[in-house]
Amino acid sequence: MSLTAQWRLLSDLHLGVSDEDPRHPGTILPTFLHDEVLAASGPQQHVVFVGDTFELVGLTEDESLARLESILARHGDTFGALKACAAHGVQLHFVCGNHDVELARPSVAARLSALLSPGESTMVQVHPWFLHVPHVLVAEHGHQHHALHRVPEVLRAAVNGTDELDLPPLAAWNAHPSTSRLSRAGAVARACLASERAERRVRGVAYDELLQTESRRLALDGVAVRDLARLSRFRTVSALPVAATRMVLTAAGRRSAGEGAPAAAGRFVRTLEAHGSGVAWYVSGHTHRALESALEACTTRYINTGTWCSDVRGRGPDQSDRRAFPYAMVDVARDGTTSGGLRYWHPDGG
Template identity: 75%
Template sequence: MNHAARWILLSDLHLDGSDSDPRHPGKVLPEFLRREVSETQPPGLEQHIIFVGDTFELVRLDEEQSLARLESIFKRHPETLGALQACAAAGVRLHFVCGNHDVELARPPVAARLSALLSPGDPTRVSVHPWLLYFPGVLVVEHGHLHHALHRIPEVLRTAVNGTDEVDLPPLAAWHANPTASRLSRAGAVARACVASERAERRVRRPAYDELLQTESLRLALDGTAVRELARLSRFRTVSALPVTATRMVLAAAGRNIHGGDQPPAAAARVAGILETYGSRVAWYVSAHTHRALETTLEGSPTRYINTGTWSSDVRGFGPDQADRQAFPYAVIDVADDGSTEGGLRYWRPVAG
């Protein structure tokens, strides 16, 4: 049954235990939540806030460290904690889609701690999604790193069962894991990560991982074959990944970054196509990861694409936030009682002073 709802989506805040980012996303977010969510909530309208990955900096931490880091982040940003608690107390549903920088959120103890912090009265108002968030007919959301070989974690669903300690680092994370080591040592770590990723890709196609996919399809209320095809849509291949990895290393050493263009990722149309094939078409496909805010059509599909960009200072797109660092991208999708939707990419600016 359809019912009126509003979905607000933003991503890549990269909140840490410090506040060193020049755009200070942890200071800006509370005002955004008050003005755009709490103060504008229409009576009776179901509201959802979706953080589309890389909300927190938890990468390469074990379970105990992840719990401690989460506590330190909210201790450093008490206004953010209070604003999120106020949203949850008002009945707003909070969703956290895991990215490559906060996949540790999927660990059950870490997810439970996040829920307890943000909604102590009703932890069910906070949800952590290791991979996808899907709402029939309306939207599908993923961070998008699983379609990028350098960041891909093939067995991501194992995070919610065994924790990230049992999931191999993707190549780029292996390069950054020990920054004080020699370049030769770090290159060796990347090579080992490539071998591990190839092995993981083979395990994704075995019955043991199919069981995790089946469980995920039940959670998502999505056709099991569709879920399997989505999980295997992208694949790590060493031959194609190594040159890209080497290029990224050289650019990073030179203090440069890859900004990319204004086109959706190649996987976006294929995701929409798989869902449509299995009778699960959505009006919107939302991802993040590239730090390039974008809204566009998808070739050969009625599904519209949005990338929610970043609230950090590492803006790589060509939108208004590149020239105006007080422009913070987010998306709004409104769902009417009849199931029709409208919305799109927006830019929010803090009130002066």
Template identity: 80%
Template sequence: MSRAARWWLLSDLHLDASDDDPRRPGRELPGFLRREVLAARGPERHVVFVGDTFELTGFSEDESLARLKSILDQHVDTFRTLQECAALGVQLHFVCGNHDVELARPSVSASLAELLSPVEPGRVRVHPWFLHVPGVLVAEHGHQHHALHRIPELLRTAVNGTDGLDLPPLAAWHAQPSGSRLSRAGAVARACLASERAERRVRSDAYDVLLQSESRRLALDEDVVRELARLSRFRTVSAVPHTATRIVLAAAGRSIASEQAPAAAGRFARTLEASRSGVAWYISAHTHRALESPLEDCSTRYINTGTWCSDVRGRGPDQSDRQAFPYAMVDVTPAGETSGGLRYWHPTAGS
């Protein structure tokens, strides 16, 4: 059986119920899908949204369902083009990010599939944690390796919804915009304590049942999945000063700069390689810094798909040219060999 396929991966569109982003990712995406994806012929076609596709977090189940529909109604051309992709055989994948974790709710993921592909809902797949294509790629949003945004019991979201999951420290700070600094600091302290407790529950037998189920979905050994779940861990001693630094820099209109592959990416790739489940590409997002680089001490190559919204933080071509939209492309031959890399799409000049 041929393994030939082409994968397009992009992230951080942050589509909202309004359309006030100056870069207008919702207006640019349909052109990319039509000219790059639908125009392609030959192998299987997959489009992966590597998290933060929607502004969809912090809502109840009913609110999440209503908000998802309102976002798609606001971006009608995007909505219709995604429907066209699914109808023409393109497999659509949505990896959950910290801004659209609500997609992990079974009812919300089912609604997304029904809206985008009513005839064949299986054309739309939601990945609460990460997408794994054996021997080819892993795609995860990346917030699980960032203490300020990490949700330790991530898989519980996909089973019980997000109700009851505690906010990460930075999210707890932003959740009280009208509160005093003291009350907001208290929210961060409570979030840190809740995250510490959640990390202990990740190591419990009850959570291990979820990991076993996820290992079957991911086609990975249970021990490997268990190790990956514990690869990054929330620690108050490092998270609190990092949170404080982020808050101060954000108030000054600045951000923490990093132009290299995160250490967690290397740990993730080496963990897979050590278990004979290595992949050619590790693809993540979250930082809004488009980047391609090798990973230390393994054969996997790293790509960060940056962002299509106006909050560009990297020093790539998209910083000086806001009509350069980053994405990753991975081609797989019938023999399973891969090629690809970071690309930039230009609405007027092509990729």
């Protein structure tokens, strides 16, 4: 089969200003990029980071810029490998997650591009909402369908260039862990009110104009993009019980179940199909559970790329072997057909 493109997608590295994670994703990633991406030949190579690549949340614009530079400086081998990829014609894509939503700021996205590809900025692309490859795949982090992490107006900063972002409720709780629980609860209450107001604006005329601009970048029909933006919605009355349950489980050292494909993934791809823009693959992250499965009532395959950090969930081989790192592989043939699926990479070749 003659290929025109190869896509490798991974997520949830959670690279920060330290390298304390036991799986050391910032140390492992350079080897993966050199052995699997730079060593490949033939078709156009794409590497997609499907959100939560960096720890950038709850920061001002200046703080975000400084933190990004500090993270890349701390993970020098990763920085060098990413630069080498861009220099060799590998297209790098960064989809915003709830931990690196600050990448949606135009100034932060521009700085990332300038750092990784100073000679050719187009080799680094930041996708504030989701990546769309017509008839091939869509990739979104998945937090937009999770009320506690949802940022309703993420396009306000990315398209308008306002550099304004509102914290989602859970981020507001975690933003100041050293303060009292009462103060943090107040921050959550304010974030809930802000999210409720933002949801109303998402359904207004002004935001429709932003969605039209984004539809051109995504190469999707404007009505389809509007429908996708309204698939999920933050509601305080339903979000707070979820938050309370999560806190109780966390205190008990447990996590909520959920091993299957989320219902939102099915709604997303069926909406695309309804507008004549069906894709073969839907890829997300966020849950830290690596998974490949079918989606109900459509032919699209679902892949969750799990995590490269130590907070592994689910029942995959990365749970028992912490040297197994999940990623999605999608090959695109000249006739438009695709093949691929969930893969596990092992630095020792296993």
